[in-house]
Amino acid sequence: NVTPQLLTQPQSQTAFTGTPVLFSAIADGTPALRYQWLQDDLPLAGATNAMLWLTNVQPVQAGYYSVVVTNNYGSVTSSIAALAVIGPPQLAISWGNGLPLLDLTGTAGFAYALEHAPELPWSGTWLNLTNVTLTSDPWRGIDTSIASTQQRYYRARQLNFAPDSFAGKTVV
Numbered sequence: 001n002v003t004p005q006l007l008t009q010p011q012s013q014t015a016f017t018g019t020p021v022l023f024s025a026i027a028d029g030t031p032a033l034r035y036q037w038l039q040d041d042l043p044l045a046g047a048t049n050a051m052l053w054l055t056n057v058q059p060v061q062a063g064y065y066s067v068v069v070t071n072n073y074g075s076v077t078s079s080i081a082a083l084a085v086i087g088p089p090q091l092a093i094s095w096g097n098g099l100p101l102l103d104l105t106g107t108a109g110f111a112y113a114l115e116h117a118p119e120l121p122w123s124g125t126w127l128n129l130t131n132v133t134l135t136s137d138p139w140r141g142i143d144t145s146i147a148s149t150q151q152r153y154y155r156a157r158q159l160n161f162a163p164d165s166f167a168g169k170t171v172v
Contacts, residue, residue: 003074
């Protein structure tokens with residue numbers, strides 16, 4: 001007749017929009033153990049396992065997660081695990097003195113490439129305009145190389161994505 005106790009707690013995580021996230025907790029106690037995951041202190045429908053699998057995370061899913069484990073003898077609530085969801089970079093283009101002004105928003109500390117192409121669809125390699133590591137949000141640049149071009153298309157993309165890093169930020 002042992003009340004539940006948590007052997008492992010869910011861990012805070014950072015994820016990019018559209019990627020999967022897994023929270024887990026290991027509990028011990030007299031069977032049968034029942035699990036209920038919470039987001040921001042509200043129960044998540046159908047989230048009643050030791051693992052909470054979130055597929056294709058979206059910014060609305062950012063928040064604080066915990067799990068309550070119960071049995072016939074009591075309950076225990078886990079520590080809170082934060083989920084930060086990082087969206088894709090946004091590039092706004094306006095004009096100033098006849099030149100395109102590029103306003104990049106993203107996550108401070110992350111590296112982005114600003115690239116251009118002469119037409120869309122573009123089957124060639126996008127041409128690098130500059131690389132930027134955001135120190136504040138937004139970053140503003142001016143494309144002074146456009147003077148001899150009729151039209152130009154721009155994009156921003158994140159650099160250095162690897163499973164153990166997020167665009168130059170190591171995740172520990």
